[in-house]
Amino acid sequence: MDLEVTDAVTPLWRASQAFRLITLVYAVSYQVASMGYYSNARLSWFFVALMAVWTGLSASLLSRTAMPRWKIVLADQLVVIGLMASTRLVADYDWYSTHQTLPTTLWATNAVISAAILFGPRGGVGSGVLLSVVSAVVRDQVDLDLWTDATAPVLLSVGLALGLASNTARRAHAELERAARLAAITEERERLARQVHDGVLQVLALVRRRGSEIGGVGAELADLAGEQEVALRMLISEQREPSRLDSDQVDLRSLLRLRGSTTVSVSAPPDPVLVDRIVAEEISAVVATALSNVEMHAGEGARAYVLLEDVDDEIIVSIRDDGRGIAPGRLAAAEAEGRMGVSKSILGRVAAIGGTALLETDVDAGTEWEIRVPKGKP
Incomplete structure (x- = not known):
């Protein structure tokens, strides 16, 4: 035994x-x-x-x-x-x-x-x-x-x-042992999150702010620092959700509602939207990246709206903002410059779980992402 x-x-x-x-x-x-x-x-x-x-x-x-x-x-x-x-x-x-x-x-x-x-x-x-x-x-x-x-x-x-x-x-x-292990893991994650927040994130935020003020090459450095800051914040946010480790299925509404704020409105069905844990994590990460892009690029005072729909065997998540939009060719140019925020954090994640992502945008018309993902395991 x-x-x-x-x-x-x-x-x-x-x-x-x-x-x-x-x-x-x-x-x-x-x-x-x-x-x-x-x-x-x-x-x-x-x-x-x-x-x-x-x-x-x-x-x-x-x-x-x-x-x-x-x-x-x-x-x-x-x-x-x-x-x-x-x-x-x-x-x-x-x-x-x-x-x-x-x-x-x-x-x-x-x-x-x-x-x-x-x-x-x-x-x-x-x-x-x-x-x-x-x-x-x-x-x-x-x-x-x-x-x-x-x-x-x-x-x-x-x-x-x-x-x-x-x-x-x-x-x-x-x-009891599983609960004790989960508590220990959560405590360690919180400790690491505090260390990252107190050190790396503050440095990245400073580089992004000062680089934007300097302009030129400094602005490019600021954009890269901003992308890494978003990635780290997203990782910390994901690791602070230990309850998702306890079950194969997760209520996606609870994860998306964590993204709500004074400038972000989240709408979801009244009933639980249960999806595979991995799918839920990836969708949450996609929404976090899209909202971070709104915060950094949509302009001052821009608002974002997240809509979750449960349609048969498919999950539809829409992320829309009323910001300045994206000029034609800008995403392709950003990817060519090595900025992978959209191509990797959004398109790559959605493709990995068998979904599709459609972007509609224009200058001064805001942006709207429509993410369609099947409920089953990727």
Whole structure:
């Protein structure tokens, strides 16, 4: 077993071993009360001593997480079966056919509990069935009245209940570990985001501002710095969305609404727009790039409008602004100069997820992107 599963059920193992010691006390008291009816009382005490030794040894071994527990659990089944069979060596038919076997039903339950904790409900029920059959065979009670005896119902009920409890503990432990890992990842991302914001982003913003003031070559440098600033801000924004790691599908509305501001209006359907997580991330990044271009190039006072539509198996996202627009040939010239904001961050991303992007623009007429993407996985 791996460490995660072992840690999850460690409390159950400890509780079961405490129960094992308690049931030994009951078994010894049953031995004291019954030894007068045995045909071989001295031999019965030997088997009780063996029971006591195995109780202590198994409790010690099963409490150690590094031990291969399946071997101990298997040995547990064999020891219990052997002690049950020994009943015929210490008592006659009239006794063993109407009473519990030598180790008592309560002590034999420990083997069922161990199997249930280790293997879940199937293992617990399987062990319960096995020991119930052995008990019936030893006591010569294999008939239609088998279920009138409490042995089988007790063993099967314990096996099922403890098996379900062990599975629940494993699932809860896995969820807790996943939440802890997610919290650690989120904290580390926030720390890195703060460092980037306090250092690199501030430098890029300064270069963009001063370069625009200088003009000429400085303006080109300012544009490049601005593109890198947008890319870094977009990356930080994406990394601050850890909840998107928890599911294969994401409500795209929540991601786009994060882009809303005093100059950006976001409209979306009233119902969730669930898409594949990768598709949602790429669409969000495309919208972020388009809005950054509006902020940098559309002119002072320009407003942007984002519209999300859910049409059958297709997602349509429109990003429109009322800015100065783009002159004919300007995008091709920018790409030739090595500025990849549109060609890579928008067209490249949309193509990678199997979508299409259409741009409508003209001087003093604003711009409008229409992004169409299928809902399925890229």
